[in-house]
Amino acid sequence: MNQVEIKATFSGESAAQEALHKLQALRVVDVGGLYEQGLLTATVDAAIADKALRLIEQIGGQADTSIL
DSSP states (O other): OOEEEEEEEOSSHHHHHHHHHHHHHTTOSEEEOOGGGTEEEEEEEGGGHHHHHHHHHHHTOEEEEEEO
16 A cells, blocks of 8 residues: 655744654654654654645644655
């Protein structure tokens, strides 16, 4: 299955932390980043990429994607 890498930016640490926890609930392949700087990187299966992007946008983040 294809995987998608998502790089997201948030206005602050709390939004990035919220996204981290919600992405983990979606069972992403991997998630990390510099949360204190509002940065998050996630690797997700292509099947849930749209859900992950919507989640990030709902929290107020902006995301860029690339296919792995």
